[in-house]
Amino acid sequence: MTLFNVQVFSILVCLIAFAFAMYMFFWVKKQPSENATIKKIGKLIQDGARTFLRREYKVLAWFSAFCAVLILLFLPKPIWQGEASVNITMCIAYLAGTCISAIAGKIGIEVATVANTKAAEAAKKGIRPSFLTGFRGGSVMGMAVVGASLLGITVLYMFTKDTSAILGFSFGASSLALFAKAGGGIFTKTADISADLTGKVELGIPEDDPRNPAVIADNVGDNVGDVAGMGADLFDSNVASMVAAMVIATSLDKVIEGGNHVIMVFCYAALGLLASVIGVFCARIGKKGNPTRALNNSTYVTTGLYIALTALATKLFGFDWHIWGACIVGLVVGVIVGITTDYFTNDEKKPVRLVAKSSKSGPAFTILSGVSYGFLSVLPAMIGIGISALAAYKLCEGINDLYSIQYALFGISMSAVGMLSIVGMIVSNDAYGPIVDNARGLAEMGELGDDVLKITDELDSAGNTVKAVTKGFSIAAAGLTVISLLGTFMSEVNTAATELGMSAITGFDVMNPLVFFGMLIGAAIPAVFSALLILGVDKNAQRMVAEIHRQFKEIVGLREGKAEPEYGKCIDIATIGAIRELIPAGLMAIIATLAVGFIGGVQAIGGFLVGNIVSGLLLALFMSNSGGLWDNSKKYIEAGHEGGKGMNAHRAAVIGDTVGDPFKDTAGPSINTQITVVSLIASLCATLFLTCSIFY
């Protein structure tokens, strides 16, 4: 297997994935749609999502252009000190990363806003066609995202053979993802909270009632937050994990005779995508089947297939079995972390039920017990991530005595690649959620009747269950990715140090006060970042609630369903607010990294990254899990337990759910991207931090 061959193979797999995505897209598109209301509302949702995306991308285009100029001038070295062509290449790679990330989000939105109406209509015929429509719609996003990331890296590497270019590509993808996730997260929760508070709590009208002015904004939010945002997030983790592995593999290939490490990375990544395509293709559900089981089964098929395919490739092409082992460890741990997440958020398990029970004593107990279980849920995931890093390291450090640390770090990065290998499947499952959630809303608004609602409810509930698992999975994957990016950062620093004739660094010793100083500040960043996002949702939701109150007061006949609300006004508020609030949070993380780097140099940045990873994982796990827990406790009570709807426990649980909303859908998942962005900035600016910092 030569490098050229494996690259061609990668490109081929990407093309298969694209072809498959297109097939699925047209399949979804040609499904029938008849109901006029659903068509009309579907159109409103689509327009709202498109408007938001257009406005957001406009702001981000300016931001990206600004970054591109900075990169051109300063990275990897100031342009007047190094070769201009390197800076130009990195700048182009950066822009390519941002564009592909943006396109992936756009594709996701386009298909999701078609699939939602089709899935609602299909539910009239039963659970099977409706499930297939939702899932195949989601898979378009999955295949497009993973195909685009692999294709981008392969083509860039083919032409440049330069790892700093793919670092630029990854940074482009991540910086866009940071804002897309944060912006989408603020939008979706602004709308969700406002709709719930005014609709369910104040007026006592059901969820998705068309009289509620925020109801369309809520459905738009599902798309821009969960589809576009989550897609961008996993796109960026996937790219970053590959890039981290590629950087170390390239440096290994330089020193090891006949080294095939880069080949291995491409091969394993391409096989992951292939396994996902087959897994998605195999997804089936019986006539009375269980959608959760169907989703899980296709994940297991993909996982098994991936293990078999990579084992075969390892045997055929003579790759090192230790590295294969590291890769599989990552994958297995990812699945296990997902399962423990499920324990804390599944309504058949103790935590959700105890929180529901506590709610009977009032909302303060809902919050306190939810916070407690959220804190507890951190432990198994942290142990899992720690063990997989440790195992990957120990598996690979013995491969070559001379380069044992490099091999060990390569092992960790391959373990992240392994964990993210099935990301195509994960994104598909993830995008399925908001599609069927929307379908449920459309079925309600289109008055398709109780039988259809029952089906869409079941599909929606499967989406929520799977979402908890994929969220745990994506946090673990981001964690392992950034640990391997730490290795990338050190590798970049040492490359720069060698060029500059400075001594190489061997690590980051916490007894060095610069490292410790950086660590304390790095640990505070995810907290501050979350705070800014949550405050953004808080402020924005207050604006929207005021607007809804205004509409109910001023529009005659709205309460009785005789007049139509001004849906557009709510979408506007969510859009403008989200765009305004996402900038400070993202900039704060970027500026803090640069400040620490220019003050404390590479040692402080090493500590900063470590602190950021540790506290980022802690807070991301805590917020995602406690948010999911509150959501499901509320649903558990609504299903008739602890007094059921309308009773004290339910009122308390609704408050818990509202608190959990921005935890699990705004701040929690955005932290993933924040830690990746910060790690990439550190690697990109390695030379600058080495030469221009106040302390060394």
Added chain:
Amino acid sequence: MTLFNVQVFSILVCLIAFAFAMYMFFWVKKQPSENATIKKIGKLIQDGARTFLRREYKVLAWFSAFCAVLILLFLPKPIWQGEASVNITMCIAYLAGTCISAIAGKIGIEVATVANTKAAEAAKKGIRPSFLTGFRGGSVMGMAVVGASLLGITVLYMFTKDTSAILGFSFGASSLALFAKAGGGIFTKTADISADLTGKVELGIPEDDPRNPAVIADNVGDNVGDVAGMGADLFDSNVASMVAAMVIATSLDKVIEGGNHVIMVFCYAALGLLASVIGVFCARIGKKGNPTRALNNSTYVTTGLYIALTALATKLFGFDWHIWGACIVGLVVGVIVGITTDYFTNDEKKPVRLVAKSSKSGPAFTILSGVSYGFLSVLPAMIGIGISALAAYKLCEGINDLYSIQYALFGISMSAVGMLSIVGMIVSNDAYGPIVDNARGLAEMGELGDDVLKITDELDSAGNTVKAVTKGFSIAAAGLTVISLLGTFMSEVNTAATELGMSAITGFDVMNPLVFFGMLIGAAIPAVFSALLILGVDKNAQRMVAEIHRQFKEIVGLREGKAEPEYGKCIDIATIGAIRELIPAGLMAIIATLAVGFIGGVQAIGGFLVGNIVSGLLLALFMSNSGGLWDNSKKYIEAGHEGGKGMNAHRAAVIGDTVGDPFKDTAGPSINTQITVVSLIASLCATLFLTCSIFY
């Protein structure tokens, strides 16, 4: 200045402090008390507190005896491998630490439960005598705690000249403090939440209304949680900071000719106590004076005096000015961190007011905005702690080129000693709070009239303001202390390694996967620890609420004030529950440390400590500050803003306050002690971890 002289000086200062404490105790005791109701209720509170303490100490005596046997057998080395006399000394030192810590708590309770009734009575004569009674009562605790810690260390060091003995002493103090803080914290919040929920929320009767069966338990809780618990907490930080400095100073004195480092530690610590005695003595308030200003002024007097006295000593005895600088940096940063804490919890500043404003939209917004500001509040404190560690390190590393790391670590430890130098004053201010809080309750129950209530309200409010500042201070102090304990751990490991003929370690490199593994788990511990404590409060409060409901149902005439509730039942529930719930949390932290140490060895423990410190500081700051913020937002609304009492905003703010209660008074401050205990265990078991771990 010889070592003997400085030890004699220390002992003298301790005796002065004790004499002063006794004088204050009798001064408080001889204040008049006339009102029969106050006397009766004061007696009930005293009995309740004594009962709790007796039961808690009984359990802890068994626990300590068990630990003492383990220490005797295994620490610092298994008794069959080393000298038995060393193990015996350490065991005795450990028991001395636990006993002194227990006695300090007992003294605090005894004086506080007298001072509360006297302060209530004194309020009839005006704010001046009432303030003095409260403050002088608090100062007995302050002087006793700090005097006892300094005396204990001095005497132990005089006789043993052995740092492992004082490590044992410190571990004794900390392990008892861990349980005292956690147990007291669970007790006090169980009672507080139950009293508020049933009294204020359900029945609409005022705070401290004698018809509420939980009202005495609530007042007992202030004493056992805030007086005994907080005293034990600061006692343990103070001892630990001195011990950390002593260990490094002793090793420096061994290698530096004419080294006077131990002398310096004793001298600076004794001067700190002296400055506190004078500061407490100078505390005065005008006839119409502002109690907050009076408390702050005496803190500033103490700080200024300490700076002057240590500068004088440094000049006179030829100490190194760099080390003095490190000490002062710590002190100044401590005060600054306290002030930033005040910003986030003061009702004249933006955060409290915005949270109050958000409350108008409902409790979910109270929680979300409070969580956000709590997260934001972490940043300045983390930067402050990071900068003081960095500055102390940089100041001292140049003192001696050969031992630059040791000097640098000594600098950090002296910066912690500096920060804690005014701890006598801090404890006095801190104990003042619950005394006047109790006095307020007694004035209400004794029906002393509105004028008296206004005075006690003002005193109480000053107590709350100062409490926020001292809490920030004590977290910062614990942070710096455990950073210096990290140095102690490394020093202990290297001492053991040298003895065993193993190579010394130079630090803990985060690129070592064992370090990283330990770090991830260490970071999860404070979260799990907090979760267990909060769940403890949650469960216990539900039991107590059930009991209160039962009393209102079964006792005829209770609601009308014609019958007396069974106060004792509530105290029993709080006591039994607190003791039952405190054990798992404390044991979990201890067992996790041992497990990581025996699995991953000293490198993993190094990482574990770092992760524990970083996430512990993060969570402690977050929980203390958000809790204080919610408390003050509620008070701000009760003062008539945002609609005032009884309106929507108030109901939401009460829920926020209930969530914040265990955050700020149970979990938040207990984390301090948890990280100290874990750090001390690591140092004590250094030899075991070095020789008996699975990995190295």
